[in-house]
Amino acid sequence: MPTELAYQTDPFRWEFDAEIIEKTTLPDGRSGVVLPKTFFYPTGGGQEHDTGTLGDALVTDVLIDDAGTVVHVVDRDIMATTVHAKIDGGRRLAFMQHHSGQHLLSQAIVEALKLDTVSANINIDNPSTIDLETPLDLDVTPAENLANQILYCDLAIKSYFVDQAQIHTVSLRRPPKVSGQIRIVEIDGFDYSACGGTHCARTGMIGIVKVLRTERRAERLRIHFVCGERALKYFQSYQNIVTTVARQFDTGAEGIVQAVEKQKASTISMQKELEELRELKLILQAQQLVAQAENLESIKLITAAFRNRSPQDLRALAGQLQNEPSVVALLASYDGNKLSLVVSSADTHIRANDLIRKILAEIGGRGGGDAKLAQGGGAASEAQFAALFAKTKEYLV
Numbered sequence: 382m383p384t385e386l387a388y389q390t391d392p393f394r395w396e397f398d399a400e401i402i403e404k405t406t407l408p409d410g411r412s413g414v415v416l417p418k419t420f421f422y423p424t425g426g427g428q429e430h431d432t433g434t435l436g437d438a439l440v441t442d443v444l445i446d447d448a449g450t451v452v453h454v455v456d457r458d459i460m461a462t463t464v465h466a467k468i469d470g471g472r473r474l475a476f477m478q479h480h481s482g483q484h485l486l487s488q489a490i491v492e493a494l495k496l497d498t499v500s501a502n503i504n505i506d507n508p509s510t511i512d513l514e515t516p517l518d519l520d521v522t523p524a525e526n527l528a529n530q531i532l533y534c535d536l537a538i539k540s541y542f543v544d545q546a547q548i549h550t551v552s553l554r555r556p557p558k559v560s561g562q563i564r565i566v567e568i569d570g571f572d573y574s575a576c577g578g579t580h581c582a583r584t585g586m587i588g589i590v591k592v593l594r595t596e597r598r599a600e601r602l603r604i605h606f607v608c609g610e611r612a613l614k615y616f617q618s619y620q621n622i623v624t625t626v627a628r629q630f631d632t633g634a635e636g637i638v639q640a641v642e643k644q645k646a647s648t649i650s651m652q653k654e655l656e657e658l659r660e661l662k663l664i665l666q667a668q669q670l671v672a673q674a675e676n677l678e679s680i681k682l683i684t685a686a687f688r689n690r691s692p693q694d695l696r697a698l699a700g701q702l703q704n705e706p707s708v709v710a711l712l713a714s715y716d717g718n719k720l721s722l723v724v725s726s727a728d729t730h731i732r733a734n735d736l737i738r739k740i741l742a743e744i745g746g747r748g749g750g751d752a753k754l755a756q757g758g759g760a761a762s763e764a765q766f767a768a769l770f771a772k773t774k775e776y777l778v
């Protein structure tokens with residue numbers, strides 16, 4: 382038996398006495414109840430369900446089946462046949478503001494940008510969205526401005542039913558997806574949409590329509606927007622961010638862009654200088670290691686162990702040592718769990734890739750490269766790290 386959808390004619394009725402006429406268990410095990418008449422909105426048409434209470438039971442979901450029966454999902458069994466029902470008014474109002482705002486903005490897009498919307502999603506926890514089928518990245522400001530101009534006019538938003546045979550007399554923005562008696566939501570003379578959702582009574586109740594950003598989705602352009610109280614919260618959050626950043630730069634909000642650009646230029650300059658100093662440090666460190674190298678007949682052997690040095694840094698240092706003739710260098714780093722090793726061989730008969738495989742085999746590690754430069758590593762204990770170079774001379778034979 383279809384449920385009477387009382388929210389369609391009285392969307393501001395957020396408390397009522399509910400009659401329980403049926404209890405049911407959903408396929409997923411949740412408990413549900415059916416009322417002959419409800420003011421709870423079930424998920425559908427791009428709008429999420431209401432929440433609230435039926436007596437002392439929480440209503441966590443509201444569903445409607447193909448037969449038009451609305452099931453109220455509850456968190457506990459309801460013993461009484463009649464209970465007082467309360468809808469979460471804040472959640473309902475937020476959905477009403479965003480749903481009416483979506484209708485308003487969609488028609489404004491039609492008039493200002495000459496584009497039809499292909500889909501929409503009403504959301505209050507995240508920005509709501511409207512999708513346009515266009516390959517272009519557009520400035521939607523004209524549509525946003527028009528939507529708010531209509532909002533300020535405080536036009537009436539009304540709903541009524543039109544028989545399918547007469548639907549051609551209504552200037553619908555999009556063709557209806559249902560047949561029979563079709564519910565029309567009209568923003569007085571501006572927009573006509575077939576819709577079963579809950580809406581504000583006047584455009585002024587929407588508060589504001591603010592586009593936050595657009596993004597490309599293949600051949601579609603997605604518009605993210607907020608309305609009403611949610612828009613106010615976004616503005617307050619953004620203002621707090623801007624104020625905090627401005628205070629850090631010792632400037633006003635209007636000076637943030639210039640201050641950030643100046644800081645960016647300074648950071649790039651410092652990064653360049655830091656890279657130059659880092660390279661100079663590697664050169665000096667390489668020279669120091671060469672000076673401390675152990676002379677073994679035709680080669681100079683360098684073994685150096687570091688803590689928490691990156692493989693990239695070891696490789697850069699090895700690159701400097703490759704400029705030195707007759708040098709075989711083994712550079713290791715340990716972070717307490719993993720050991721990294723880089724081996725370089727410059728102008729010698731020692732092959733770096735053969736040497737690194739022999740050394741890492743002692744810890745079950747792996748490495749590879751070529752005759753001049755090899756890199757690898759593996760898990761190791763403190764004792765294994767300490768003894769890493771114990772057999773190096775044997776491997777040089």
